Amino acid sequence: MDSMQHVPIILVALPMVFAAITILFRSKSGLQKALNIGVFAGLFVMSLSLLLDVWNNGIIVYEVGEWGKYGILLVADLLGASMVVLSSLISLMAMIYATDYMDRRALDTTFFPLFNLMAAGLNGIFLTGDIFNMFVFFEVLVLSSCGLIVLTGRGDHTKMADKLEAIFKYLILNMVSIILMLVAIASLYATVGTLNMADIAVKIAYLAETGTLPWHIHVIAMMLIVVFGYKAALFPLHFWLADVHPSAPAPIHAMLSGMVIKVGVYGILRVHYLIFHESMFMLQPVLILLSLVTIAVGATSAVGQYDLKRLLAYSSVSQIGYVLLGVGMGTAYALTAAMVYLVNHAIAKSMLFLATGETLYHAGTKDIRKMGGFVQSAPFLSVIFLIGAMSIAGLPPTGGFFAKLVLFDAGLGAEYYIPIGIALVFAIFTLFYLFRTWLSIFWGEVKEHDKEDAYKTRNPTIAIKISLALLACVVIFLGVYPEPLIVLSSTIAEQLLDPQPYIAAVLERSVR
């Protein structure tokens, strides 16, 4: 098991090294495609083995430079490891899809290096045990995704001017939130004198026990809720998402909506449940209220949209509300539900976005009203889109059904009747707008008869079909056999509510 010990650092360092190496082979896109699919498949296998190892042998702590708790630690606990598995799965599929989807010009220039950096940023955020290091990986993630949004693919009908406008919004708002995070980290460091999250947790718990907890710890907790809520598109901070995400090409859209907004949820789960136990009593009602408003605003905005990508982006806003509702309720069962929902939504939504990119290419337009009758010309896409829509709307036999079932069950068990009632009403909204979209795209009459021949030439290639079919298999698998995911999520929830093993694993190290 000795070689297993280095897996956390490899998961972060390998994509970073390849970000540099792929710049060297810029113009050989055939070699690049094979190399990068190989790397991402390797990352996926490694992350799976890491999760298995953590499941069997407990939390793995990797000391970068052997400085003990004074240096930067990579900590792979169950939450972090399963998020890494999720992000590796989605980035592998997005990478396979992108090799046939993206323009030749994008593939030959910046796509591969930036995509590798994005994967490194995601893995770094999920594995780091140091709060300042988390900030650094946030910046890596933001800058690389800004560069990726600007690239174009074949079903991408967004003009360059619109993309730049979207990136400007994304970058400015992200920098403001990052500055807020830095202020919070500096205040936290000035209070407790350490940046290691486990160490901070111990010190704050000690301060709370002796009754000398300074009041500004609560302010810091609120500032970090704002930062992570911004990342996750929580209600008053959700407005950028519908502009930014639809401007990205389909694989990047899938990564942004599938994984990058989940980073905010991960941040709340990690930082607030580990460090700010004492402030959660006043943050939980706020989180529940805001997530309900998020669900409502996202769902009602999606109903009024005719732009397919924008509609699904508002649907993401609404769905992230459900995840944060589970996080806000905060019982062990509700946290289980939040994790189940998060995994299901990440996989189903990224599949739906990849299918959407291909549908837009097939249709040659973004407007739902101009599409119709694609079930004849693109039967494969219609099945994939239907599976995705069923999972997001929460119908059996897909994973989304169990996600919603567990979440509502958890809410009723904790006696949150009114929030669950509101969430149920907007679940019906979700059902309505997704199936209206599916019907108007794939059912009905073919709208432009003279272009019917053009549809036949614009069909998915093998790589795109493979990635979509594999993701669809995962969605169906999570629906017919949800047991492993629910057991894993409930173990994660227990670990979140009782962080003692995490703290012990991090702090009981020999310091050089």
Place this chain on the structure above:
Amino acid sequence: MNNTLLSVCIALLFAIGTFMILRRDMIKVAIGITVLSHATNLLIVSAGAFLGGRTPIITSEDPGSSSGIIFTDDLANGILAPIIPKGTEMVFVDPLVQALTLTAIVISLATTAFLLILCYRIYQEHGTTDVSEIRRLKG
């Protein structure tokens, strides 16, 4: 006295930065972001600047050398510097915050460079630097 002055200074910088990012001109927004990040850097440094603290730099005429502190490595005898004898109290300024500030400066350099290029490209595409006129994505 210094700490009050420093706090007021940081607060003023935050105020100026917030005012600037609410302006309509893109370049002013970029300047506002820069001012905000400098204010944050100052805040981080001030988190480790205690009154009466000495700089964590070891010089040859360091007064500490008379108090039995070993500053040079002596690998033959297995001594890894610095070694501070038990009971000696050293009031150093925290060096970690300066490392953090350095990291934050480098990151804000990258983002500011990216932001300025982005402003230039937006000016090329839209023909204006007025943020309120760049609103094609609305709706």
